[in-house]
Amino acid sequence: MTSLRCFSMLDLLKFNKVNLDILTETYNVSFYGKYLAKWPEYCKVAESPSGDIQGYVLGKVEGDKSNEEKKNWHGHVTAVTVAPSYRRQGLAKALMKYLEDTTIMHNGFFVDLFVRKSNEVAIGMYEGMGYRVYRTVVNYYSQPEEDAYDMRKAMPRDKDKVTLYTDRNCISPSELEFH
Amino acid sequence: MSTEMTPGVERKLRLIHDLIESKQFKKALKQCNTSLKKSDNLMLLTMKSFVLQKLGEEQESLAVIEDVINHNPTNQTLLDLITIVLKSLNRYDRLNQLYAEAFKRNPTRESGETLFNSYASNFNYDEQYKIAFQLYKTFNDLKYCILAVESICLIAMHDPSQVKLLNLATLFFGKIKQNKGLIPIAELVELELVIENLKGKDLEVLRILQESREVLSDAIIREAEVHQKLKNNIKALSLIKELMIKEEVTPNLTVFTKYVDIVISGIQGSVDIQAQELQCKDLLEEIVEEGKTAVVIAYSVLSTLSKSPSSSRNFKRTCQLAIFHLFACLIEKNYLHNYTELILPKIQEYIRDYCDIPSVIEDLKNVLSILTDDEVGKLMESIQDFNMPDVTGIKDLCKVLAYVKLAYKFAKPLDLGILLNLYKKSLTLEASPKKGEHRLGDIIMMIVSKHFTSTHYVPQVLLEHAIPQSPYNYFLKLQLINNYSKTEFTKKIIEVYESLDIKSVQHESLGYLVFGELNDWRLWKTDLSKMSNSSEKFHRYYAIDLAESTNQAYQHHHVAQVLDFANFKHKVDSSLYFHMTQISSIYMELAKKLQEGSYKMNTDFIHKNLSEFTETFDTNVLNDYLKIKEKPNTREIFGRWSNMHVFDFERLAIAFICEHSSESTKTQTTLQKMQEVFSQMQNVNSFYIECYKGILDTMSVLCVLKAGDLENGTKLMSNALETMEKLKKIASEFELFQRFKNGQEFVYECFMDDLKKIAFSANCFEPIIAMVLNFLKGMVPQSKSSKKGKKTTVDTFSVYKGVIARVIEMSESFLQLLQNEEFLRYIDSDSKIQREIEQIPLDEVNKAEKMAEIIQARRGLIKEICVEIHSIKSSSSTLFR
Structure with a gap:
């Protein structure tokens, strides 16, 4: 059985079962520190009764909150990962659901995320959760260089789902408004 | 000194900056010194301090920056630069002092906020509160009032005796609350909750949570927690039940856990009261009844949900697990019988x-x-x-x-052959794992590696085999490291550790895998030195990152995070001290000897000759070494000492010789001094100094010849060649002996000549034989089973193919060795044994008998090995036919 709880800096010392996975990036302390300092409500850990970290989500909220015209106030999924031995149990879905709920609480228009174009498994999972490809960001990733899909899911504030459509299906990383 | 940024100074600073960016620190230092001669500028001097820090010259860097500070700088750009230097030196205490002085001289908002951030970075709650309050009073700005309230909360969290200060926090909070928009509403609510929680006013907390359901996503769960704390379990349960049913399709896992926790705490409450044997029976019964009711409700809700046709498979599974968790807790507390x-x-x-x-x-x-x-x-x-x-x-x-x-959980081991067959089957059934995926069959290898440990080679070989089949399964690698460590295969441990792509904070939590080996570390283990450096790098920079994050947390009014960061710092710093202790303990052994005086003469000698060494970095290595004697400050020497190995001495010597080689008049003196130094240092690390003395001899010859002294050069050359030859032999033998001593790594690599060298040089024939025998025996059960005609054997062997091939290769070599007359003569006339026997007070007849007995025992061992080798060869011939 799993509990979702707040991500703590101390989790950095025990998240190896998740982060040794080749698909999960380990960043500098400043990276995690920034997320926890600025958007703690967007950072959650899935933990087993024995204290094992099974997965986690890191995210943020950004944009112009009150600008109805721009409609860019949104939640962003920076990292969502589940340890290999706890996959296929709906944990990633639960973590994403949590992040979406938090975005709804912040009254965001949508939730977005970037995923490697080649990561078909993840893309399939996100599509299953209601995300759709909004646009392609050319050469967004390095090592190896690859395009990213910018995927989005509209939140209740965007009743007409207008934030899911764009005239430009392909952009360069420098054109991104938020990183 | 000037702080003026003239175009000339700016150009020089840019040049130095570029050199730093490209990590050319020595050139940058040279540039700083040259520029300072021409222009007496504090910016340049600060830059020099920064470069010195980068070069590891922390004391000198600090002295230079102190010189800059003494000029009472007020220029903000310069102050920013000083900040960078002091932060990189991890001198937040000095930074606080500097900012406090600057604020005193010039009490502006900017200098005050900088001082607040500086105290906050250092987790100095008292001082940060004082400065926040002072800023509030001076500028009448409520944003400072928020900082003061947060600081008070941190003081109270840290020191419960300061709880009275919270009344002041409430007073300030009232003012903040009246000014809407000062901070986001969610943060305002959280801050109020922190204050009331610290005051212990649960009902007030409950009220705030009830009013904030729209603002806080987890308000209801938190409400339930407070009810739980107040022993109002039924109320807590009903809140959670409501949530759980509402979220049936996509379960919030926390809700489940909380639900069960509440039920359990209800039961626990009644058990506690039972234990206390309260007089009030009515209350007791009521609480026990409440507990029972809670269990019944929980079980009924979870059972219904787990069977609901509309529920997803994962949801049903989660319900089942919640029921198990509930049962487990009840049974553990002896509350459920006949289950x-x-x-x-x-x-x-x-x-x-x-x-x-x-x-x-x-x-x-x-x-x-x-x-x-x-x-x-x-x-x-x-x-x-x-x-x-x-x-x-x-x-x-x-x-x-x-x-x-x-089966393995309950210690009911299965046959190894069956397991390996199953593993082989799994390889054919499963497709190659995609990036990040693990094979299902990997679990078999994990089980084998944990349970079949009569010989460590079996799991090692199997894991080595399994990793390429499932390259993304890091558990296999971790298990292999664990296994290698039992046989002390240090190099292989490092190899696997490096393949795990361990970064940043992971060095802190996984470093134990390799640092444990530091206990056996001697100065020559450069790989571990590299590992240690990565870890040290993390420790050096994480504090700076964390200070930055703490300031960000204040900016966003996340008090709980500040405390979380402080806990993290405390934990990692403790770990650093532990790490330092590990590394330093080896050096402390040396220091102890120095204090005992056994190396007194050597260090005095080295100290006297230090001025001769002009290479800054390498001189520091020696300086550090001497510091241990004077003042064993482990923290100070930690970084560079982890770099310290004899290789540095070699570089030092070569650099020194090369520098002076063209000056023929100095050559002889130089060489003499070098040789004196190194001969004195032999006592520090005799073997390596011996080795490098040989290299130095050769270098000396080259220098002498280069300087044109042919006669002397030829003479030295002859000596050097002799020394080199001798040392080459020692080195190769030592390496093998070390390999033997550290583990049986040679099994993978050795060949007959090496074995001979081990046997001859290490003078430890029996342990080697025993080791080989042990290894061979570890292989034999499988080969024997093939004789019994088990069908699985060939499959088993196919998994073992790698090791069998190695065994055959080794056993062939070993048989040759055992048939080698020279080797047999050695065994029969081992001088060490003879010497030992000589010391036993026996008559000549008995001594001869004793000798014969030992020889017979040795011959017996050889015979036994030959039988094992033949057995393996005959079994494996089927495999390789």
């Missing part, structure tokens, strides 16, 4: 329904641990059909693996 009939069928059902999920057995960890042997027997029996001989699909494989895991 076998109830619980066993549920466990069986769970394993059958979810055996395709890799964590199926781990999921049941808690409930399985409370079963008795009889119950386990019944459980195993009930899923006996999982242990099927024929696995034709992934579904079958999952079932069998669940059985295997359960």
